[in-house]
Amino acid sequence: MGDTDEQEQRHRRLTAWQRSGRVLARMSADHTLAGRLAALAADAGTVHDLGGWTDVYGGGVVAEVERRTAGLLGMEAAAFFPTGTMAQQVALRCWAGRTGNATVALHPLAHPEVHERGALTSVSGLRTVHPTTAPRPATADEIRDFPEPFGTLMLELPLRDAGFVLPTWEELRAVVAAARERDAVVHLDGARLWECTAHFGRGLPEIAALADSVYVSFYKSLDGLSGAVLAGPESLVEEARTWRHRYGGQVFQQYPAALSALLGLERELPRLPSYVAHAKLVAGALAEGLAGSAVPWFRVHPEPPHTHQFQVWLPYASDVLDEASVRQAEETGVTLFRRWFAAPTGPPGLSFTEITVAAPGLEWTAQDVRAAVADFVTRLHEEETRLQEEAAPPQGEGARAGATPQA
The missing domain is CATH 3.40.640.10 (Type I PLP-dependent aspartate aminotransferase-like (Major domain))
Structure with a gap:
């Protein structure tokens, strides 16, 4: 994939994630410049005297x-x-x-x-x-x-x-x-x-x-x-x-980064234990949902998670999983999985993703997670079918290729 294609895919993913009404976490890089600057300007005064010098x-x-x-x-x-x-x-x-x-x-x-x-x-x-x-x-x-x-x-x-x-x-x-x-x-x-x-x-x-x-x-x-x-x-x-x-x-000068660090220490640090606790619920529900689906194999690792982040492994190519994930976000407003990566070792066709549970994820119930898994698996199989159909030769082509020319 060229640089232009990758930039277009990244823009597509970021747009889908930002527009999703339900996500497990909103990462710091998922925001527009305007949104990030506005939030910092609005909140920084709560953790530091903005009348001081830079x-x-x-x-x-x-x-x-x-x-x-x-x-x-x-x-x-x-x-x-x-x-x-x-x-x-x-x-x-x-x-x-x-x-x-x-x-x-x-x-x-x-x-x-x-x-x-x-x-x-x-x-x-x-x-x-x-x-x-x-x-x-x-x-x-x-x-x-x-x-x-x-x-x-x-x-x-x-x-x-x-x-x-x-x-x-x-x-x-x-x-x-x-x-x-x-x-x-x-x-x-x-x-x-x-x-x-x-x-x-x-x-x-x-x-x-x-x-x-x-x-x-x-x-x-x-x-x-x-x-x-x-x-x-x-x-x-x-x-x-x-x-x-x-x-x-x-x-x-580093005041934007320093102010955001103080905000993180003030706001996010006290909430991390609740994210860790809820990640255990999310991981358990993911495992239940995948166990009841048509995927041939999966792994949630570690189970239960040690922090508010963990991995999910599935036996599919990363580009297939990426497409199913972004389609789910675009079409339903639910972002369950973000990026998928090919396993660094082992057989081809095995991929993993990293799950982060933060403040938005606290709103998810176990049933919400299981429902999102079921919807994702449906889209995954649709994407697999589409790729198989694209790869198959046109109907009748094989017969024509093997036919004996008439005298």
Whole structure:
């Protein structure tokens, strides 16, 4: 698919999602510029004094985000970064210098390995190793028994590409203890740490206290525009500010992102436990609906979800599933599924999607979910039939092609 075709498809999807009266979540990128700007202008004054001066290379509202986040995590200090990719590269580079070991142990499905084009190695000069390749968090034994030294253990909580999965609290503590036994520091990729408290049954400060440093994002779960924070000891954060400048992250003004971060902390953060609880209902109803449908196989993973996000797997090509999903949104005003992706490994024709349950999803009952599943499966089979008919030769063509010419 060319760039123009992909842009047209994206416009079609965004239009369908925006016009849907019923969705499980409305993502921060699903809005028009006018809508996003109007909402920020209308709400920002509730979380910060708009009579103050704009930030200039930090300070002002950016410093307020740093102070607020450090307090929420129970950390000494925090630094605001334009992206989480930069924040984590800086953190891991700083720890490599302090430990004298540039090797980082992390999961092969962790964000730096899957979504950053090898940045840790090519940009920061770090080396990565994988204590496990299983699609789950590493165990304490795997950390303890790994056959080569590493300076930093990076834990992604939750592990998004394995299905937003988390260890138990006891397992997490054991993994951290195993790293300490090896004299390694622990860094948390907490892009989605905000929604982990319900699963662990612990508050953010207690979770963050297990680690030496923590990164958190403001747009993935808190509906912010962009931005991230690296939190940890004062000395580490001061060093990180220096590297932030060197990496090009000393942005002149960031007040829109900072204001949206404060709004997320004020409004979305307290609601995340309710999203996590309702995601369990949605996942269960999805499984019931698919089990009672004509699809030959499915999987909801994990079941129940560990956070307010989880995966659904189906044995169909991603483009077929995408078309059925967008048609459902266009024709019924119900968005059940968003994008589908081909499985990275395994047999062809297997695809997955990621489900997020946020404020709009709280309105869905189990029956609403099951009804939406039934309607989606009907459209899925219609799309399959249409593609099969398009691929079939015209009626009679085979007979004509094999006919013997008359003398």
